[in-house]
Amino acid sequence: MSENDRIYREALELHRLFRGKIEVGCRVPLETAHDLALAYTPGVAEPCRRIAEDRDQVWSLTNRGNTVAVVSDGSAVLGLGDIGPEAGLPVMEGKCNLFKRFASIDAYPLVLDERDVDAVVAVVAALAPSFGGINLEDIAAPRCFEIERRLQERLSIPVFHDDQHGTAVIVLAGLMNALRFVGKSLHSARIVVNGIGAAGTAIVRILAARGARNVVCCDRFGVLSPDDERLTLPQRELAAGTNPEGRAGSLGDALVGADVFVGVSRPGLVSADMVRAMADGAVLFAMANPTPEIFPAEARSAGAAVVATGRSDFPNQVNNCLGFPAIFRGALDAGAKRITEGMKLAAADALAALIDDEALGAERILPSALDDRVVPAVARAVADQARAEGVCR
Secondary structure, eight states: OHHHHHHHHHHHHHHHTTTSSSSOOOOOSSSSSHHHHOOOOOTTTTHHHHHHHGGGHHHHHSSSEEEEEEOSSSSSSSTBBOOOHHHHHHHHHHHHHHHHHHHOOOOEEEEEOOOOOHHHHHHHHGGGGGGGGEESSSSOOTHHHHHHHHHHHHHHHHHEEHHHHHHHHHHHHHHHHHHHHTTTTTTTTTEEOOSSSSHHHHHHHHHHHTTOEEEEEEEEEEEOOOTTSOOOHHHHHHHSSSSSSSOOOOOHHOOOOOOOEEEEEEEEEHHHHHHHOOOOOOOEEOOOOSOSSHHHHHHTTTTTTTEEESTSSSSOOOGGGGGGGHHHHHHHTTTTOOOOOHHHHHHHHHHHHHHHHOOOOOOBOOOOOOOOOOOHHHHHHHHHHHHTTTOOO
């Protein structure tokens, strides 16, 4: 039995044993009649009256300011694809586990049996008064872009599509350190991003925001062209604003002489020969899950200097769990009304800074998700940036 098979079997047994991974607990005692009078009737009427007089009191008299809804329609789950809301629920419960374990945030999974953008926006907006933030998860592109945009415009709490922005933040942090290790800069490196869906789009945008000037976008048909009518509007916009050298052809053509490969696409797309054709000191982020575009051992044997994947059983795991708990912790602590591009960049910078020159290595470009420094450092940077930008309540 392979290691993957063992993990799958053990995970299934765990889920069946505990019937899920989350539960609701009480924060106040309920042992006496007086306890009941304070927590429920008649005492609860007083905080209700105060909130009715001033709705902002909800932030100090309830747990709303420490809650996040994890919302999905199950249309783009992990590497499994469109498996539906019920099948996506274990992932959403897992997300809630991570929120609680790493950032002490109470998160609740909300899976929706709905694909219409108007309906999803309406449902989430109607539920928003219960939550301090909305984490959108595993919603397929291009629908996810419109849902996030409209909710951000409509609500005065943070709305964050983690598959896009959480992934982008971690990629940026890891790539800054990987390039530092090989003696290159984000400004001058030629970066090939393969897979221009939700995550790929956000990665390209955050790399450009941090100063990357030579990014080439690819999908399964090769280098993106703004004249390609099959592309979505966001993809055409990216194609028009990238690829300054005007490269064309396949992914293999794009990788010739490239410094960096970032893959959020499909297993096995990158061969050893393609790695050999890249520049010296090549950096590969092969993040297709659960099977990467190329396995680390093969990439290293072909000359790659740094290899990262999305898996926890290889060095340099690029995973959203390094980002979203801390980003929401900082946003909630600051009372932020939204998560800005500046807050995302601050998160990436803070995460990258946790690996100093002494710790930096080919297999150490990011801290572990279990590193206790991550959430305090990143949350503080996010909160400070939110206050500096004036986006707080």
